[in-house]
Amino acid sequence: MSQIEHQVHSICPEVAGSRISKFIAFLYGITAYVVFFVTILYAIGFVMGLVVPKTIDTGTATPPLEAIIVNLLLMALFAIQHSVMARQGFKVWWTQFVPKPVERSTYVLLASLSLLLLFWQWRPLPAVIWEIQNPDLAVTVVTLAFAGWVLVFTSTFIINHFELFGLHQVTNHLVGKEAEAPRFKTPLLYKFVRHPIYLGFIIAFWAAPVMTAGHLLFAAVTTLYIFVGIALEERDLVALFGDEYRQYKQRVSMLIPWRRSV
Numbered sequence: 001m002s003q004i005e006h007q008v009h010s011i012c013p014e015v016a017g018s019r020i021s022k023f024i025a026f027l028y029g030i031t032a033y034v035v036f037f038v039t040i041l042y043a044i045g046f047v048m049g050l051v052v053p054k055t056i057d058t059g060t061a062t063p064p065l066e067a068i069i070v071n072l073l074l075m076a077l078f079a080i081q082h083s084v085m086a087r088q089g090f091k092v093w094w095t096q097f098v099p100k101p102v103e104r105s106t107y108v109l110l111a112s113l114s115l116l117l118l119f120w121q122w123r124p125l126p127a128v129i130w131e132i133q134n135p136d137l138a139v140t141v142v143t144l145a146f147a148g149w150v151l152v153f154t155s156t157f158i159i160n161h162f163e164l165f166g167l168h169q170v171t172n173h174l175v176g177k178e179a180e181a182p183r184f185k186t187p188l189l190y191k192f193v194r195h196p197i198y199l200g201f202i203i204a205f206w207a208a209p210v211m212t213a214g215h216l217l218f219a220a221v222t223t224l225y226i227f228v229g230i231a232l233e234e235r236d237l238v239a240l241f242g243d244e245y246r247q248y249k250q251r252v253s254m255l256i257p258w259r260r261s262v
């Protein structure tokens with residue numbers, strides 16, 4: 001402890017205490033971010049069947065019905081956690097217990113943990129639905145899948161990566177800056193589609209040179225979930241930004257850049 005901090009501590013222990021709690025909140029935010037980052041990297045390997053020990057097509061063989069039920073439950077758990085905890089009403093309720101500066105980090109941490117559970121417990125369904133035989137076409141499809149992941153990552157940075165994953169909030173808290181009110185933004189890709197991150201996920205999940213029944217189940221359910229997620233997110237965005245978001249919806253399409261609106 002520096003001499004000044006020592007003096008502050010003896011005059012006003014709660015000020016020193018609050019500095020320590022801010023630092024702990026910051027470390028917690030960093031930890032949540034690292035867990036998220038490992039999870040998203042694992043997700044790429046899991047879906048594409050690359051590098052990681054357990055992929056979408058590997059693991060304990062189980063009867064198909066059992067595999068479908070387990071996989072649906074795992075995806076439902078993620079969907080419920082991810083959607084319910086993102087709603088404004090839930091945030092108001094649980095910030096009575098979770099400090100506001102670490103609310104986003106806690107959300108990110110729990111979403112990452114439920115995804116890691118899914119990767120770990122996912123049951124393969126190995127029946128092949130399609131397999132691209134032409135090597136050039138197969139390479140093109142793999143490239144497209146990578147492009148989907150690049151779209152996901154770049155879009156998070158375009159809209160505000162560090163705020164989305166809670167680091168911005170814990171850093172502001174650490175340096176004593178007021179939390180900023182959410183701002184409506186339409187930078188770069190957001191001028192062409194309203195949901196480039198979700199578009200990136202859809203491309204990454206469907207662009208598979210070998211599509212197994214397990215992979216198809218994953219792609220179909222997550223795509224369905226993305227549409228539900230968009231409806232919920234846009235309801236909140238209209239409530240938050242009003243006409244500004246309504247006009248954006250009129251002007252810019254949801255996922256397909258060359259279509260007008262919807």
Ligand SMILES: C[S@@+](CC[C@H](N)C(=O)[O-])C[C@H]1O[C@@H](n2cnc3c(N)ncnc32)[C@H](O)[C@@H]1O
Pocket residue numbers: 155159164183184185186190194195196197198199233237
């Ligand atoms: C995971 S991001 C997904 C953003 C967008 N749906 C996409 O696919 O690129 C979700 C967060 O982005 C915020 N968001 C979405 N569109 C936005 C916009 N145009 N301006 C500001 N925030 C936005 C939502 O309120 C939510 O907190």
